[in-house]
Amino acid sequence: MPVDALYRDDFYLSTAEAEVTTIHEDGGIELNRTCFYATSGGQPGDTGFLERADGTKIALAQTKHGATKDIIIHVPLEGEPQPLVGEKLTLHVDWPRRYRLMRMHTACHLLSVVCPYPITGAAVGEEEARVDFDMSETIDRHEVTGRLMELVNQNHPVYVQWITDEELIANPGIVKSKNVRPPLGLGRVSLVCIGRDSSVDSQPCGGTHVSETQEVGAIHIAKIEKKGKENRRFRIRFGAPGAEA
Ligand SMILES: [Zn+2]
Numbered sequence: 001m002p003v004d005a006l007y008r009d010d011f012y013l014s015t016a017e018a019e020v021t022t023i024h025e026d027g028g029i030e031l032n033r034t035c036f037y038a039t040s041g042g043q044p045g046d047t048g049f050l051e052r053a054d055g056t057k058i059a060l061a062q063t064k065h066g067a068t069k070d071i072i073i074h075v076p077l078e079g080e081p082q083p084l085v086g087e088k089l090t091l092h093v094d095w096p097r098r099y100r101l102m103r104m105h106t107a108c109h110l111l112s113v114v115c116p117y118p119i120t121g122a123a124v125g126e127e128e129a130r131v132d133f134d135m136s137e138t139i140d141r142h143e144v145t146g147r148l149m150e151l152v153n154q155n156h157p158v159y160v161q162w163i164t165d166e167e168l169i170a171n172p173g174i175v176k177s178k179n180v181r182p183p184l185g186l187g188r189v190s191l192v193c194i195g196r197d198s199s200v201d202s203q204p205c206g207g208t209h210v211s212e213t214q215e216v217g218a219i220h221i222a223k224i225e226k227k228g229k230e231n232r233r234f235r236i237r238f239g240a241p242g243a244e245a
Contacts, residue, residue, distance in 0.1 A: 002070035004033035008190065011102060011208040014095040020087045027082060028073040029058075035091055036063040037098065038072045042122040043105050043207040048094040050074065056081060058089075069186060069206075097126055098208070100238075103216045104129045106158060106209045107148070107236050109194060110216065113201045114147045115139065120231060124207070128222070129236045136230045141221040144234070145241055148219060155214040156195040161202070162188045168204060175204055 001021070006013050013035040022030035029050070039045035045063035052058070061077045076082075083089060105124045108131050112119060117135040168174070168189045192209055194200040210216060220241040225233040 001032065003031065003072045005038075005072060006033055006035045007037050007208060008206070010035075011211070014093045014098070016091045018089055018091055020083050020085050020089065023082065023085060024073065027080075028075050029083065030066075030071065030073060031089070031091070034063075034072050034074070035093055036060070036072065036074055037093075037208055038063045038065045038069075040065060040069070041205060041207050042108075043101060043124045046093045046098055048092045050076075050083065051090040051092060052081070052083060053088065058083065099210075100126045102208045102210050104219075104236065104238070105207050106213065107216050107219050109158075109192060109201060109203060109205070109209070110148050110151045110213065111144070111221075111234060111236060112203065113151065113194070114144055115234070127237065131234045131236070132227065133232050133234065134230055135232050137232075139224065139232075141224050141234075142241065144224075145220040148221070148236075151194075151200065152213050152216045152219065155212050156200050157212050158192065158194050158209050159211070160209075161191045161193055161198075163191050163204075164188055174202060 006016055016033060016035045018031040018033045020029060021032050036046040047060050047062060049060060050058040058080045059077045060074050062075045064073050065071055066073050101124055108122055108124060108129050111131055115133055117133040119131060120134050121132040123130050165187060189204050190206055191202050192205045193202040218240050219236055219238055221234055222237040223235040227233050
């Protein structure tokens, strides 16, 4: 039975009840359902803890996919108690961390609107996100910050529209990532839309995002690095622009 990945339909679900279905030899835990996001598409998997009926906690080091996207493995920290197959657990995502990742991830989408170039790589972190673009132009980071904050302050709605794998394959133009494959293989693809009727952007993405751009808060471009003739690496950080070069 594929896991019911609850976060795909509710980015704000931080807790849920679930049952253990499999324990891997290395201690990895599979559940029948989960609100823990598994590492993919440049967004790190969730941490947090699983609570047993007697109140003891199993702290998680990370959450990752198995051989397919239908498998989600909750990896406990070393030395944590091991639950039994069939045991019922209450799941608790480390919400402050996840929410920062959601804000930063949404900021990456906004950057792809301001810089409409093909994306060759991206990594979302709690403090910083980096996005690599296939571009040779030189662009002023303060100007990019200004345009990003405009989009944040306009408070556009962010929502998901589900399309079929076939619809995505028939419309390859909506994919901005060159090397990052769209989240195919589930039979349906989540299209992340920004603005009323996707007036700002729409992009296939399986990550988690905030529900309106204002939630991203203050962000700025800390650095634009030249990585080869046709590659620019942008670093987004939280807060107002500081003294970074
Ligand atoms: Zn996304």
